[in-house]
Amino acid sequence: MTVLNPSGWRPEMGERVAAALDAPETVTGNRALHLEEPLLFEVGRMDHCGVDFDQVPGSPLAALALRAAPVDLPGLSEPEAVRHYTRLSRQNYAIDLGLFPLGSCTMKHNPRLDEKVARMPGFADVHPLQPVGTVQGALKVIDQLADWLVKLTGMAAVAMTPKAGAHGELCGLLAIRAALDARGDKRDVILVPESAHGTNPATAAFAGFKVESIPASEDGRVDTAALIAKLGTHVAGVMITNPNTCGLFERDLKTIADAVHGVGGYVYCDGANFNAIVGRVRPGDLGVDAMHINLHKTFSTPHGGGGPGAGPVVLSEALAPFAPLPFVVAGGNGMLRLVEEAEGAADAPQAFGRMCAFHGQMGMFSRALAYILSHGADGLAQASGDAVLNANYVLRRLEHVLHAPFGAAGPCMHEALFSDDNFAEGFATLDLAKGLIDEGYHPMTVYFPLVVHGAMLVEPTETESKAGLDQFITAMESLGARAKAGDPALKTAPHFAPRRRVDETRAARKPRLVWSAQGA
Numbered sequence: 031m032t033v034l035n036p037s038g039w040r041p042e043m044g045e046r047v048a049a050a051l052d053a054p055e056t057v058t059g060n061r062a063l064h065l066e067e068p069l070l071f072e073v074g075r076m077d078h079c080g081v082d083f084d085q086v087p088g089s090p091l092a093a094l095a096l097r098a099a100p101v102d103l104p105g106l107s108e109p110e111a112v113r114h115y116t117r118l119s120r121q122n123y124a125i126d127l128g129l130f131p132l133g134s135c136t137m138k139h140n141p142r143l144d145e146k147v148a149r150m151p152g153f154a155d156v157h158p159l160q161p162v163g164t165v166q167g168a169l170k171v172i173d174q175l176a177d178w179l180v181k182l183t184g185m186a187a188v189a190m191t192p193k194a195g196a197h198g199e200l201c202g203l204l205a206i207r208a209a210l211d212a213r214g215d216k217r218d219v220i221l222v223p224e225s226a227h228g229t230n231p232a233t234a235a236f237a238g239f240k241v242e243s244i245p246a247s248e249d250g251r252v253d254t255a256a257l258i259a260k261l262g263t264h265v266a267g268v269m270i271t272n273p274n275t276c277g278l279f280e281r282d283l284k285t286i287a288d289a290v291h292g293v294g295g296y297v298y299c300d301g302a303n304f305n306a307i308v309g310r311v312r313p314g315d316l317g318v319d320a321m322h323i324n325l326h327k328t329f330s331t332p333h334g335g336g337g338p339g340a341g342p343v344v345l346s347e348a349l350a351p352f353a354p355l356p357f358v359v360a361g362g363n364g365m366l367r368l369v370e371e372a373e374g375a376a377d378a379p380q381a382f383g384r385m386c387a388f389h390g391q392m393g394m395f396s397r398a399l400a401y402i403l404s405h406g407a408d409g410l411a412q413a414s415g416d417a418v419l420n421a422n423y424v425l426r427r428l429e430h431v432l433h434a435p436f437g438a439a440g441p442c443m444h445e446a447l448f449s450d451d452n453f454a455e456g457f458a459t460l461d462l463a464k465g466l467i468d469e470g471y472h473p474m475t476v477y478f479p480l481v482v483h484g485a486m487l488v489e490p491t492e493t494e495s496k497a498g499l500d501q502f503i504t505a506m507e508s509l510g511a512r513a514k515a516g517d518p519a520l521k522t523a524p525h526f527a528p529r530r531r532v533d534e535t536r537a538a539r540k541p542r543l544v545w546s547a548q549g550a
Contacts, residue, residue: 064528067117071545074104080111121528123472125332129494129502133445133475133487134227134275136305136327144330147400148393158388162367168392169366173358175399179323179344182410184314187350189343190357191390195302198322198341199233199269201354201385205320205345206267206296207237208352208382215294217266223252224481225274227300239266246481249439250276250447258289267296267319273303273443275479276436277421277487287317296320296349304328305491306418306444309411319346329398340394351380356389416492417444420499424488427503431510435482444491450484454516459484462509464531467524469505 060066074080106114123130130137148154156168176188189205192198203220210217220234223244231241242260247253252270268290272280280286287297299313299321305328313321326332326339345353359377361367368389369377405413418441425446429437432448450459463473463486475487490499512520522531 063120064526065117065120066528067114067121069545070106070114071104073110073114074106076100076102076104079105080107081105128471129490129498130332130472131474131488131490131502132472133277133447133489134302134478135332135475136303136324136444136489136491137332138305138327138330138491139493140331141401141404143404144397144400148396150396153392153396156392163365166366168395169358169368171392171395171399172390173366175395175402176342176358178399178402179342182308182312183318183321183323183344184312185318185321185344186314186347187345187353189345189353189385190340190395191354191385191388192322192341192343193386193391194326194339194341195227195300195322195324196229196233196341197385198324198343199229199298199300200237201341201343202298202320202322202345202349203233203237203239203267203269204354204382205343205349205352206298208380209296209349210266212352212380217264217295219265220298221257221260221265221268223257223268223270223274225250225252225276225278225479226269226271227275227302228478228480230269230271230300234269244268246276250274250278250436250481251280251439252282252286254282254286257286261289261293261295263293265290265293265295267298269298269300271300271303272313272316273306275303275487276481277442277445277447278436278439279307279443283316283318291317301344302327303444306414308414309407310414314344314346319349320344325394325398330401331394331397338391338394340391340398342390352382353378354383354385355381356384413492414444417490418442420490420492420494421446421488423496423499424490424503428506428510431507431514432486445487445489447479447482448486448488449482450486450513453484453513457513457516457520459486461520461523462486462513464523465509465512465520466505468526469509471502471505 125137125139152165152167153171156165162169172190176190179188180186189201192201218238218240219242220231220239221242221244222231222234224246231243234241244257244260245253251274257268268286270280270283270286272283274280283299290297296319297317299316299318301313301321301323304321304323308328320343322341322343323329324339324341331339343353355378356368356370357378358366359369402410421444422441425434425437425442428434428446428448433451434447435449435451436442436447450457450462453462459476463476466473475485475489477485478487479485490502494502509520519525524531
């Protein structure tokens with residue numbers, strides 16, 4: 031499918047639509063199914079309760095439970111509350127509605143099988159303080175998932191407890207610091223390429239390291255010569271994203287790793303983009319010492335659907351002894367047990383400590399393992415291959431209308447990168463992104479990576495069909511042509527969303543987050 035159904039509705043910016051947009055609002059503010067939803071404080075009254083209660087006889091206990099002051103919340107009936115939140119939910123865009131092209135975020139379809147598994151008794155209601163004998167099934171899930179992650183990455187060990195990508199980065203750097211301390215080596219510099227994820231330098235600084243930036247080459251990859259020139263006995267390691275945020279595979283990673291190891295440093299790989307290579311490339315074979323894996327990206331549950339994410343960190347043989355607590359080991363009588371205390375524990379004499387209070391996020395573990403087992407090794411390889419194929423299809427279909435800064439650098443990986451370099455004067459990435467809302471899509475990642483001016487990063491993932499991609503491409507072609515032609519209607523888009531374009535700078539710097547009757 032290369033064009034939309036001819037009978038389908040398309041946004042038009044003719045005189046009729048413009049006049050309608052400028053027409054006075056109706057009494058309610060509603061437009062068809064775009065319902066104007068007031069705040070809860072405007073729905074209910076502060077002096078009213080939405081539920082009728084019989085008068086409760088007084089008692090000493092009841093007196094102790096009475097509030098000293100009003101709760102300052104409006105009283106709503108059940109229909110009012112349900113309708114309020116249902117109407118708000120209809121103003122959200124979700125992966126269940128269509129393509130979610132956020133680059134670097136891997137917003138793939140969330141298989142319902144994984145959700146069903148995560149809601150099974152024993153997973154959904156497990157408590158971290160239960161006796162180990164009562165949570166053997168949950169520990170088996172953690173242990174089996176850990177085994178898969180080690181095998182898929184070619185590493186020696188994995189720390190399961192980090193809760194997300196940046197948390198995993200910190201875990202990897204703390205393991206590197208522990209390894210350096212164990213050998214009495216006081217290195218203090220981490221090298222971070224410009225094409226790495228933005229959290230990398232922040233994490234390195236938070237871990238107490240100095241950060242030195244490495245420039246990108248003309249083809250969007252790490253300038254290997256510049257990186258090697260900065261190596262020395264002061265360098266603790268390098269943080270490198272592969273595939274990088276330009277959507278490109280770092281072909282020189284093995285050369286870089288060998289050079290870093292040659293001066294006694296370690297290699298941290300940001301695994302946020304693992305979805306592009308899972309089942310096809312093992313980072314351990316490339317010389318990586320530590321890498322976090324975003325379970326909520328690569329292995330189901332995009333972006334916290336059901337709770338926090340999970341960022342397990344796989345470790346090389348050199349760093350495995352310093353993995354944090356707790357971790358699962360085989361016990362007696364076929365039972366599994368948790369190693370939770372470093373002092374006196376023969377299993378973990380060099381563990382650097384803990385990353386969080388308990389054992390990780392069970393919802394993410396069960397979903398990820400269900401995803402892996404349902405795909406199998408061959409299915410995982412096909413998923414990553416399809417993700418790369420889809421991204422290259424988008425890149426080649428759109429490079430005639432949108433500037434692709436690294437389009438000549440070879441095939442991209444899981445995401446396609448464009449810029450606003452060929453737009454008409456005064457038009458920018460933000461205008462196209464707002465126009466995409468009128469086309470019925472959530473905008474792609476914009477202004478990232480920073481190495482590209484006006485960046486637009488599109489990641490279709492493997493779950494999109496060709497028909498779905500063609501429809502998205504048609505919308506992008508139209509918007510790109512309008513931006514190049516200087517269509518003034520783009521400067522005021524979106525026109526068909528519940529809200530018009532806001533002043534984003536003012537909203538970020540001077541937000542109004544508290545409702546008050548006086549300020550309403």
